[in-house]
Amino acid sequence: MAKIIESYHVPVLLEKSVDGLDIKPGGIYVDVTFGGGGHSREILSRLYGGAHLYSFDQDADAERNVEPQDNFTFVRSNFRYLKNWMKYYGVNGLDGLLADLGVSSHHFDDETRGFSFRFDSPLDMRMNKRGGDTAAELLNKNDEEQLADMFYLYGELKNSRRLASAIVKARIRKKIQTTQDLMDVVAPLFPKERGKKEMAKLFQALRIVVNHEMSALREMLVGAAELLKPGGRLSVITYHSLEDRMVKNVMKTGNPEGKMEQDFFGRVNTPFRLVNNKVVVPDAEEQERNPRSRSAKLRIAEKR
Known part of the structure; x- marks a missing residue:
C-alpha cells in the first residue's frame, strides 16, 4: 500500500x-x-x-x-x-x-509551496496544483472588503480590516508574490508577543480560501x-x-x-x-x- x-x-x-x-x-x-x-x-x-x-x-x-x-x-x-x-x-x-x-x-515543511512563513517562498498554498487561484493571486485581485472578510471569517483576526487595507495599499507599489512580501506588509500590525500566532491565523485563512x-x-x-x-x-x-x-x-x-x-x-x-x-x-x-x-x-x- x-x-x-x-x-x-x-x-x-x-x-x-x-x-x-x-x-x-x-x-x-x-x-x-x-x-x-x-x-x-x-x-x-x-x-x-x-x-x-x-x-x-x-x-x-x-x-x-x-x-x-x-x-x-x-x-x-x-x-x-x-x-x-x-x-x-x-x-x-x-x-x-x-x-x-x-x-x-509535509506541506508545512515544503519550502516551495508557501504554506509556512518559516520560508521565503512563492505564495501558492494549493493542495491541488493542477488548478485554481494561488494565495498570491487572491491577495492581489480581491478587493479590501473581500480580504477583510476572509481574514475575519477564516482566521478570526480582529484587526482584519487594518490588514486588508495595508495589503491593498502595498500591492499598488509592488505585487505580493512571496511569503516574505506578505510578512513585510502585515508583521508591523501584529503585537510582538502574539506575532507568530496571529501570522499563523492569517496563513490559515488564506489556505482555507485557496483550497475551498x-x-x-x-x-x-x-x-x-x-x-x-x-x-x-x-x-x-x-x-x-x-x-x-x-x-x-x-x-x-x-x-x-x-x-x-x-x-x-x-x-x-x-x-x-x-x-x-x-x-x-x-x-x-x-x-x-x-x-x-x-x-x-x-x-x-x-x-x-
Missing part, C-alpha cells in the same frame, strides 16, 4: 482514531485524508474477511507514497467528491470513514452521513474551531448548520449517536513528540 515516510507526515491520534472505526470483517472503509499513509496503513493492518479501504488525496506528492495492494484503492481527488467516487466504484454503503483534517507536516476547505468539508460530511450504514462509524480529527464546529454539528444534529429537528416528544432527530461525548485529545507524550497534535480533537459518531 504505502511506503510510510515519517518525515512526510506524522499521523495524529493514530490508534484512537482507527479504534473509533470499530473495524468489522468484510467492511468497506474510507480514509479521506491519505497524506503520508499513516492512518491508512493502520486501517489496512486491521482489515480482514474481504474488507476494503479507499483512500483519498488530491495532492500529487501524497500519491507518490502509494503502492498497489489488493484490498486498497487510492483515489486522486478532493474528498468533496466522496459520493461520486463511491458510486463510480459501485459502493453503496460504508462501514466507516476517517478524516484527519488540516495540513500535513469549508465547502469541501461540508460536502464530504453530508456525503458520509448518507453513505454510512447503520452501525457505521465516523471518526474525525479537527485542528481549528471552524472545522470542529461543523463536524460537531453534523454528529449532533445531522447537518453542518447544527439546526435541530425534533419529533413530537421533543427528541432530536439525528442520524448519529455520539460514541465519545467528550472530545479525545492527544496525551502529553504525543503532544511533546508531535507539536502539530496539540490542537487536535477527535470526535467519533455511529450511524443509527
Whole structure:
C-alpha cells in the first residue's frame, strides 16, 4: 500500500482514531485524508474477511507514497467528491470513514509551496496544483472588503480590516508574490508577543480560501452521513474551531448548520449517536513528540 515516510507526515491520534472505526470483517472503509499513509496503513493492518479501504488525496506528492495492494484503492481527488467516487466504484454503503483534517507536516515543511512563513517562498498554498487561484493571486485581485472578510471569517483576526487595507495599499507599489512580501506588509500590525500566532491565523485563512476547505468539508460530511450504514462509524480529527464546529454539528444534529429537528416528544432527530461525548485529545507524550497534535480533537459518531 504505502511506503510510510515519517518525515512526510506524522499521523495524529493514530490508534484512537482507527479504534473509533470499530473495524468489522468484510467492511468497506474510507480514509479521506491519505497524506503520508499513516492512518491508512493502520486501517489496512486491521482489515480482514474481504474488507476494503479507499483512500483519498488530491495532492500529487501524497500519491507518490502509494503502492498497489489488493484490498486498497487510492483515489486522486478532493474528498468533496466522496459520493461520486463511491458510486463510480459501485459502493453503496460504508462501514466507516476517517478524516484527519488540516495540513500535513509535509506541506508545512515544503519550502516551495508557501504554506509556512518559516520560508521565503512563492505564495501558492494549493493542495491541488493542477488548478485554481494561488494565495498570491487572491491577495492581489480581491478587493479590501473581500480580504477583510476572509481574514475575519477564516482566521478570526480582529484587526482584519487594518490588514486588508495595508495589503491593498502595498500591492499598488509592488505585487505580493512571496511569503516574505506578505510578512513585510502585515508583521508591523501584529503585537510582538502574539506575532507568530496571529501570522499563523492569517496563513490559515488564506489556505482555507485557496483550497475551498469549508465547502469541501461540508460536502464530504453530508456525503458520509448518507453513505454510512447503520452501525457505521465516523471518526474525525479537527485542528481549528471552524472545522470542529461543523463536524460537531453534523454528529449532533445531522447537518453542518447544527439546526435541530425534533419529533413530537421533543427528541432530536439525528442520524448519529455520539460514541465519545467528550472530545479525545492527544496525551502529553504525543503532544511533546508531535507539536502539530496539540490542537487536535477527535470526535467519533455511529450511524443509527
